[in-house]
Every structure is written in structure tokens, then in C-alpha cells.
Amino acid sequence: MHFRFLFIFCALLLGLHTSRAGSFDAKDSTLVAEKAPAAGWSILNKGAGNSNSLDLLGRIDKDVISEKPDMVFIMVGIHDMINLHKFLDYGTYRKAYQKIIGKLRQAGIETVLLNLTPVDTSAISNRYELDFFDAPPLVKVRKANDIIAELARANGLKTIDLYQEFIDRKSPNPGKNSLIMNVANSGKPDGVHPTSEGNRIIAEQVFNFLVANNKISQKKKLIFFGDSIIFGQGVEGSGTCEGQTFPAYLKRMIQWDELAPYFSIPYEYENVEGNYADPFVFDDGSLVNDLADWKERRKEILSKWHGKMGPWPELITEPKYEIVESIDQEAFVQHTIQFEWVPGQTTKGYLLIPHGSENRPAVVTVYYEPETAIGKGKPHRDFALQLAQRGFVTLSLGTSETTENQTYSLYYPHIDSATVQPLSMLAYAAANAWHLLAGLPEVNKDKIGITGHSYGGKWAMFASCLFDKYAAAAWSDPGIVFEQDKPNINYWEPWYLGYHPPPWRKRGLPTADNPARGLYPELLEQKMDLHELHVLMAPRPFLVSGGAEDPESRWVPLNYSLRANAYYNVKNRVGMSNRPKHAPNPDSNEIIYSFFEYYLAD
Numbered sequence: 360m361h362f363r364f365l366f367i368f369c370a371l372l373l374g375l376h377t378s379r380a381g382s383f384d385a386k387d388s389t390l391v392a393e394k395a396p397a398a399g400w401s402i403l404n405k406g407a408g409n410s411n412s413l414d415l416l417g418r419i420d421k422d423v424i425s426e427k428p429d430m431v432f433i434m435v436g437i438h439d440m441i442n443l444h445k446f447l448d449y450g451t452y453r454k455a456y457q458k459i460i461g462k463l464r465q466a467g468i469e470t471v472l473l474n475l476t477p478v479d480t481s482a483i484s485n486r487y488e489l490d491f492f493d494a495p496p497l498v499k500v501r502k503a504n505d506i507i508a509e510l511a512r513a514n515g516l517k518t519i520d521l522y523q524e525f526i527d528r529k530s531p532n533p534g535k536n537s538l539i540m541n542v543a544n545s546g547k548p549d550g551v552h553p554t555s556e557g558n559r560i561i562a563e564q565v566f567n568f569l570v571a572n573n574k575i576s577q578k579k580k581l582i583f584f585g586d587s588i589i590f591g592q593g594v595e596g597s598g599t600c601e602g603q604t605f606p607a608y609l610k611r612m613i614q615w616d617e618l619a620p621y622f623s624i625p626y627e628y629e630n631v632e633g634n635y636a637d638p639f640v641f642d643d644g645s646l647v648n649d650l651a652d653w654k655e656r657r658k659e660i661l662s663k664w665h666g667k668m669g670p671w672p673e674l675i676t677e678p679k680y681e682i683v684e685s686i687d688q689e690a691f692v693q694h695t696i697q698f699e700w701v702p703g704q705t706t707k708g709y710l711l712i713p714h715g716s717e718n719r720p721a722v723v724t725v726y727y728e729p730e731t732a733i734g735k736g737k738p739h740r741d742f743a744l745q746l747a748q749r750g751f752v753t754l755s756l757g758t759s760e761t762t763e764n765q766t767y768s769l770y771y772p773h774i775d776s777a778t779v780q781p782l783s784m785l786a787y788a789a790a791n792a793w794h795l796l797a798g799l800p801e802v803n804k805d806k807i808g809i810t811g812h813s814y815g816g817k818w819a820m821f822a823s824c825l826f827d828k829y830a831a832a833a834w835s836d837p838g839i840v841f842e843q844d845k846p847n848i849n850y851w852e853p854w855y856l857g858y859h860p861p862p863w864r865k866r867g868l869p870t871a872d873n874p875a876r877g878l879y880p881e882l883l884e885q886k887m888d889l890h891e892l893h894v895l896m897a898p899r900p901f902l903v904s905g906g907a908e909d910p911e912s913r914w915v916p917l918n919y920s921l922r923a924n925a926y927y928n929v930k931n932r933v934g935m936s937n938r939p940k941h942a943p944n945p946d947s948n949e950i951i952y953s954f955f956e957y958y959l960a961d
Contacts, residue, residue: 402600402610403428403582406589411438411445412455415584419459422584424466429579431463432519432565434473436507437551438586440499441478443491453506460514471568472511472518474504476557476588479531482541482550496550519568521561528560540593552593555603562608566616575616601960614957621902621950622934624921628914635840636886638894638919653926660891661825667878667887668856669779672702672771675791677798683707690714691747693733698795700756700788701769708792709733709755711747716801720959721752723792723829725785725811725818727767728757739943742810745952750960752802754792758785761854767814768854775860780878782821782855789822793829806830806959810951812943813837813847816904817855823901824892830899831958833951836906836941840889840916841882843869847908847941851875856882890916896932897923902954903935904947911937 405422407414412435423431438445439452447455463470480489480496492499504522511518525531530538531550538557540549553561569575583589583606596602600610638660639647647656665671680698687693694710708729713719724732724743732743732755743753761767766774768781769788779787789809797804808831811819816837823832838848851857851869857879869875882888893901897920903909913935920933936950 400578400613401580402606404589404591404598404600404604404606405582405584406586406591406598408587408590408592409438409442409445410435410586411442411447412436412452412459413447414438414445415586416455416459416462419462419584423582424462424468426582427580428468428582429577430469430471430574430581432471432473432581432583433459433463434475434521434583434585434589435459436475436503437478437500437588440475440503441483441496441551443487449502449506452503453510456506456510457514460510460516464514470514470516472507472516473561473565473585474507474518474520474522475500476521476525476539476553476561477531479533479537479539479541479550481533482531482539482548485542485548486550517568517572519564521564524560524564525557530557545593547593549593552588553605555594558591558594558603558605559608561605562612565605565609566612569613570616575613611957614953617953618934618950618957619931621936622931624914624918625911628912628918630918631915632918633915635888635890635916635919638891639922647926650926653923657895661895664825664887664892665783667780667882668783669777671779671783671787671790674787674794675699675702676794678791678795680710680795682710700791701771701784704769706756706788707759708757709743709753711743711753711755712799712801713747713750713752716750716752718803719750719752719801720806720808720955721754721796721799721802722746722955722959723789723796723807723809723819723822724753724755724815725789725809725822726755726757726815727762728759729755731755731757737942739945739948740812742812742948742951745948746955749952749956751955752796752799754796756789756792766854767852770858777858780856780858781853782817782850783825785818786821786825789818790826790828793826797828804828808832808955808959810955811835811837812904813941817850820889821892823899824895827895827899831901831955832896832899833902833904833954835904835943835947835951836908838908839893839903839913842908845908851879853877855879888916890919893917893920894923896920898927898929898932900932900954900958901934902951904943904951905935905937906943906947907939907941909935909937911935 415435439447478496478500483496525538535544538553540552540554542548544554591597591604594603596604596607600606641656647653678698680696682694682696684695691711691713696708696710697705700706726732730736731740734741734744743755747753769784770777771779771784793807796802796807809819809823809829810833812835816834819832820834820837823829842848846868853863857875857877859877864876865873917933924932938947
């Protein structure tokens with residue numbers, strides 16, 4: 360689910376400025392994310408400032424053809440027309456542009472031409488003496504666009520008319536709402552480069568072109584090739600496909616086009632809430648009427664569940680970790696670490712840090728043991744590895760020791776006398792893991808997510824619901840509500856919510872001869888179910904990657920989470936994908952990766 364677009368834009372104008380990625384080494388995490396080896400799409404921003412058409416011709420082999428893209432989008436000419444140090448006459452410009460087109464045709468690369476956005480002559484006049492121009496700057500841009508149109512006709516190429524789109528939106532103009540930077544909206548007499556909103560408009564036009572020409576579903580590899588407009592001079596994320604550059608906006612539009620079906624509730628489940636207790640009723644019977652009420656009710660729900668499951672020990676907010684081993688992989692460094700995740704107990708995990716990471720999004724992955732998520736276990740469960748290859752810092756955790764002895768969880772203070780339900784204790788350990796990641800300079804603490812499958816899905820669900828610093832979560836087929844006749848939705852087991860001192864009940868479905876014990880039957884008797892935890896996620900986004908245990912009908916309990924998000928006046932925060940089998944597969948995983956990219960990576 361990830362489209363691979365290499366966007367090469369030939370855009371134009373002065374000064375290539377340092378970008379956020381510019382301080383990274385050759386293995387910077389942005390490029391790792393854009394060149395991830397997953398099926399789907401990638402975006403490559405090949406804009407560079409202070410470049411005219413001859414400069415682009417000189418770097419096309421290295422920057423474009425060697426990348427072997429499916430499509431190239433070219434935008435070139437601003438520097439040829441406007442930059443005093445890069446002026447070219449119309450004939451030279453035409454010949455250089457034709458050579459660029461010819462090289463791409465010879466390489467068999469589909470090519471699309473973007474014409475030039477209009478310029479603000481008044482703003483430009485504050486930087487240059489207009490007497491140096493043989494014609495007003497806007498007239499020169501129009502002439503360049505005439506040449507682009509002629510080249511498109513002569514070579515049978517399609518074009519995207521950005522010039523007219525900006526003119527129709529009354530830009531440029533001297534006001535703050537101009538789509539071209541000026542003193543009013545940027546503090547600079549620029550006159551050439553699009554604002555962040557201007558870049559969004561460009562992305563919108565390219566996206567519409569891709570949809571109209573059926574390119575989205577083809578998952579092609581695209582490049583944008585150009586100068587400082589493609590580069591994104593003056594906006595956040597310059598030189599990358601992040602921030603406010605138009606490749607960044609385009610990437611998000613494509614991602615959302617892919618994700619949108621999973622965040623749309625099927626009509627047959629709309630407003631169907633089933634036979635679940637209403638979480639929007641206070642314990643005293645009063646109703647939640649607004650956001651202020653909901654925030655108080657949320658506290659009440661959280662307190663009630665902690666009261667039932669047992670209070671957490673004090674969080675370890677500054678966990679110390681030791682690097683036991685480091686292995687340099689192609690896209691990241693893999694550290695084997697030890698850290699204290701429960702008072703008095705350390706664990707082994709794998710910390711994967713993409714090369715050049717700085718203030719990156721991160722994801723904690725949880726499972727029976729930490730090796731599976733780094734690619735050393737069952738197939739299609741290598742979440743930490745795949746996300747690291749996409750530029751995320753990842754931390755893979757598991758309960759190796761208790762999995763080996765088949766007690767499967769964390770017991771505090773001791774397995775013979777646990778005061779916290781084990782599943783809640785797993786959530787507590789994940790909260791401490793969040794603090795570990797949040798303290799790393801490579802990590803943006805506001806963009807840390809968590810995911811896991813089955814056992815790990817339960818763990819990730821409880822961690823994200825009970826600890827609100829997790830910014831997003833994906834739960835792979837955990838069984839998101841209680842169900843008594845499915846052995847994989849086994850919250851009754853003593854390592855989840857049915858803890859009782861050993862010797863334990865015989866493993867399996869509860870029966871009259873082998874009943875559930877501990878907290879679990881009490882929760883059923885009081886009609887408490889997991890939908891009361893889901894609503895605690897609002898307004899944070901979450902995705903249920905449903906399989907055999909979480910079919911489409913799970914939208915019924917998820918309706919309560921939609922209601923919770925309505926208090927915050929936000930949408931598209933509750934999603935679910937579905938597959939027939941319990942095991943994850945490449946398609947279901949790609950949805951998870953796209954989910955995290957959309958909600959965390961920008």
C-alpha cells in the first residue's frame with residue numbers, strides 16, 4: 360500500500376538552501392523512507408536551487424535515469440527566465456528542454472510536463488532592477504509556457520497547467536493569501552516560490568492528474584525533477600518529500616486515497632451500537648453532553664479499569680539502557696539493548712535506528728519474543744524491520760522468558776502474588792518503553808506509535824488505550840471485544856485478565872468443569888467490555904487490522920469510538936481492515952505501514 364513514486368521536478372529559482380535532510384549523511388533516514396523496498400510507491404524529490412535547463416540536462420543521468428523510475432514530472436524554466444545569473448535565450452532553453460525529453464524517451468520513461476507557475480513582478484522588482492530583463496518577468500514566464508506547450512505537442516506528452524490554476528485562484532497578489540511568497544505572507548520580497556498552500560495546490564493538481572489517468576492504482580515509481588520550486592525553497596522540508604513541499608503533500612494525498620476505504624464504516628453498521636454498556640453515561644447515571652463532560656467521564660473510565668486490574672507501579676520515566684551489540688545494516692543500525700521495563704526486571708529488545716535519524720517518528724512492536732518483529736520468526740510479522748526500512752525508529756519487545764516457560768506475561772510483584780492483571784502490566788512495560796524512545800535524540804516524542812499481532816495486538820491495544828502518550832496504534836486481530844467461543848480471544852487466561860495464583864486452570868475455553876477465574880468473569884458480570892478502552896484513544900488514531908477474530912462486524916463496538924471522536928470534532932481516527940484468516944499477510948501489513956506513515960511520518 361505504499362506507492363513508489365519518484366518525483367522529479369524541474370523547478371526554478373534562486374538559491375538552494377540547506378534542508379532538514381541536508382545535514383544528514385548519505386544514508387539519511389528520509390531517503391531510506393522514500394526508497395523502502397516494500398511493494399507500492401515511493402516519492403523522490405529531485406529539485407535543486409539555482410538550476411536552469413542546462414544544469415538539469417547535466418544531472419539527468421545521475422538524478423533521474425539511474426533511478427529507473429516509471430514516470431518523471433518535469434518543471435524547468437524559472438531560472439532560465441528570471442535568475443540574472445542563469446538567463447538563457449528562448450532558443451537555447453527550447454533546445455536544452457528537448458534534449459531532456461529525448462533522454463527520458465530513450466530510457467523508456469513516461470514523462471509529464473508541468474508548466475511554470477506565475478511570478479509576482481512587483482515582489483521581484485524589490486530584488487532586481489527590471490532593466491536587466493529584456494521583457495517583464497511575467498511575460499517571460501508566459502513565453503516559456505508557450506515553449507513547454509509546443510514541446511508537449513511535438514513529443515506527444517501530457518501537461519499539467521499550474522499557471523492557469525494559480526491565476527484562477529487570483530495569485531500572485533500582494534496579500535497574505537497569495538500562493539506565491541511575498542512580504543505579506545513570508546516577510547520576504549520573493550515573488551517566485553510557492554507558499555505552503557501553493558505547494559498543496561500543486562500537489563492537488565498532480566494528484567488529480569494521476570487519478571484521471573489511472574496511475575494511482577498502478578503503484579508506479581515517480582520522480583519530480585526540477586529546480587528550487589520542486590526543491591521547496593522557503594518551506595519546511597525543503598529538498599525532501601516531507602513537511603510543506605508539494606511532493607510531501609502529494610504523498611499524503613496518495614496515502615489517504617489508499618487508506619480512506621478502511622476509515623469508512625459500512626452503511627449496514629452505521630450507528631449500530633449493539634448490546635454494549637454505554638460509555639457515555641457517568642457512574643451516577645448522568646449523561647455526557649459535551650467535550651468537557653467527556654474528559655471527566657474518560658477519567659472515570661480509566662480509574663475504574665485501573666481499579667479493577669490493579670494500580671500500576673510508578674512509571675520509569677528515565678529508563679537507562681545498555682547496548683549489548685550493534686549491527687550495521689544497509690538502512691539502519693540494529694542495537695540489541697537491555698533496559699529496566701518493570702521495577703527490578705530488565706528485558707532484551709532490539710532498537711533499530713535508520714541511518715541519519717534525527718527527530719524521527721518511532722513505533723514500538725510487541726510480540727511473544729522480540730526476534731520475530733526484526734525478521735527472525737514467523738512470516739509477515741516483521742513489523743519492526745519493515746517500519747525501520749521506511750525510516751521509522753523501532754523498538755521490538757517480547758516476553759521471551761515467560762513465553763518459554765508458558766506463563767506468557769509479566770507478573771508484579773511475583774507470579775504467585777500478582778497485584779496487577781498481567782495484560783495491564785504488559786501495558787505498563789510498554790509505557791516505560793515509550794519513555795525510553797522519547798528520550799532519544801533520534802526520536803520525535805510526539806510521534807511514537809505501537810503495534811503487534813494477536814498476543815501482541817492485545818498488548819498494543821491495552822498499552823495505547825491505557826497510556827495516552829502513544830500517538831497512534833495498530834492492533835492486528837487481537838479480538839477487540841470479549842467473546843467466549845473463540846479460543847484466540849482468550850482474555851480469560853491467567854496471563855491476560857484472568858489471573859489467579861498458581862496452580863492455574865487448564866488452558867482453553869471456559870466450561871462448567873473448567874471455569875474462568877480471577878477478574879475476567881467479574882468483568883462479564885458487570886457488563887464491562889473492551890469498547891470502554893477503545894474510546895480512551897480519542898482523538899488519537901487507531902487501526903484494527905482485523906482477521907478471523909475481528910471481522911467487519913466489529914464496527915459495531917467501534918461506533919462508540921466514532922462517538923468519542925465527535926466530541927473533539929475530528930474524523931478519520933478509527934479504521935479497520937479485514938482479511939479472512941488470523942495470520943497477517945503482505946496486504947494487511949502494508950495497510951498498517953501506510954497508516955503509520957500517514958499519521959506519524961509527516
